[in-house]
């Protein structure tokens with residue numbers, strides 16, 4: 090505890106310096122690279138190919154690509170650059186090069202469909218796209234100037250990889266962004282409606298870096314090996330694997346996407362000791378790891394975030410892997426990542442089911458949903474948060490911004506929870522409309538709009554259905570047009586054809602009317618409890 094207290098004092102000092110200076114986030118990351126050991130210290134390892142890059146190589150690559158983007162492509166400060174690619178060694182380089190130019194990064198899920206990609210490109214106002222070659226077909230309809238991440242044999246399009254090879258690293262472009270400038274626009278549905286652009290400034294991302302650096306260095310060393318399968322387009326992956334960890338000098342083994350057996354192999358081969366994960370991965374470890382041939386002796390810590398981790402799974406994990414610390418964290422895209430976590434394993438063990446305590450520089454209050462009054466410990470209400478990492482607002486969406494951020498800067502999280510007497514946070518439910526499938530966001534409003542576009546559907550509501558493996562799956566309630574013979578499978582297929590796989594509707598219930606309030610709002614809680622009762626009976 091003393092060590093943590095001392096490191097907190099240090100963090101406060103650093104935070105003061107960072108906010109005093111006219112720093113931008115890329116310069117902040119690059120200035121904290123472990124220069125002394127840069128040539129020999131490995132920053133990234135590709136889990137599939139074993140290709141490794143050092144911190145020095147990463148540093149040069151970011152500078153070279155930033156030079157190419159600025160001088161050869163003409164990307165300027167404030168231009169929005171759309172990035173769609175799976176995790177790779179190049180992903181952090183490309184993201185940090187975009188930020189180095191002062192351009193705005195808007196990353197997307199590579200699982201998204203052509204239509205979903207077109208929406209984000211249009212909404213973000215992107216001027217340039219950078220995509221993995223296999224995603225190129227999804228960008229063609231947008232007519233956006235496009236670069237590839239890696240070289241292809243036909244060589245018709247320029248690639249980031251070529252830029253890195255052919256330009257020498259030179260100083261960063263002259264026009265530097267300041268802390269109040271937008272650095273990234275990530276997409277989240279917030280508390281209601283469809284996906285919205287979350288504006289994150291350089292100051293937000295710099296604060297995240299100092300928090301992550303603090304939390305990682307409080308319990309890790311430079312010899313740690315982290316495993317990354319959390320997608321880097323999501324705030325959880327972006328904060329850890331594009332921004333924070335490089336400032337701690339550790340090595341990250343990158344998997345393109347999650348695969349359970351491959352993960353077990355990678356842990357063994359690379360002696361991975363630290364994994365930021367999500368609840369379905371923890372569950373899979375509890376259920377299957379002991380039946381499979383694997384060596385997890387190197388593991389020291391597993392984190393869980395992005396969705397609730399049940400007490401049963403937590404206890405099961407501790408029983409099976411007593412040498413591994415399991416710590417839950419909690420965060421949102423709108424808070425630029427983690428808002429709470431456990432600094433000490435003894436606290437995590439003593440507060441099973443909790444997401445830890447607030448990170449430094451965060452304030453919180455629990456607010457009565459009906460009266461809006463702040464509540465004391467152990468009383469459930471909506472969690473409101475305030476910190477230097479809280480988003481500036483939703484892109485060109487004043488209404489959603491004022492509904493989410495109050496004039497004093499408090500963010501309404503849409504999560505229901507409480508703090509215990511010791512300041513540990515428990516999230517017990519979600520009062521916002523969000524569904525979380527394997528940690529990915531699914532906005533009911535988006536699926537409802539698609540359902541309503543079907544000629545035989547007159548009304549629809551989408552709710553979360555609890556699911557052991559994925560956390561939740563979307564279930565649709567549908568009111569058919571009179572005389573319609575529409576079947577469950579037809580509805581499921583209709584949606585599946587238009588959305589990314591994680592958004593697919595998995596169950597359909599036909600109903601005569603959708604329950605609504607006098608103001609016409611869908612009574613989701615009523616539908617959810619009716620569904621639970623039916624399933625339990």
Ligand code: 4UV
Pocket residue numbers: 277324325328393394395396397398417418419420421422423426427428444502503504516519523525528529530
């Ligand atoms: O906007 P988003 O998709 O954001 C996230 C971010 C999770 C992170 C990020 C960095 C970390 O270091 C970390 O530990 C976790 O998921 O979704 C935000 C919503 O996800 C739910 C909750 O409803 C948020 O409003 N959620 C996130 N973490 C938890 C959670 C959790 N531990 N328990 C319950 N719900």
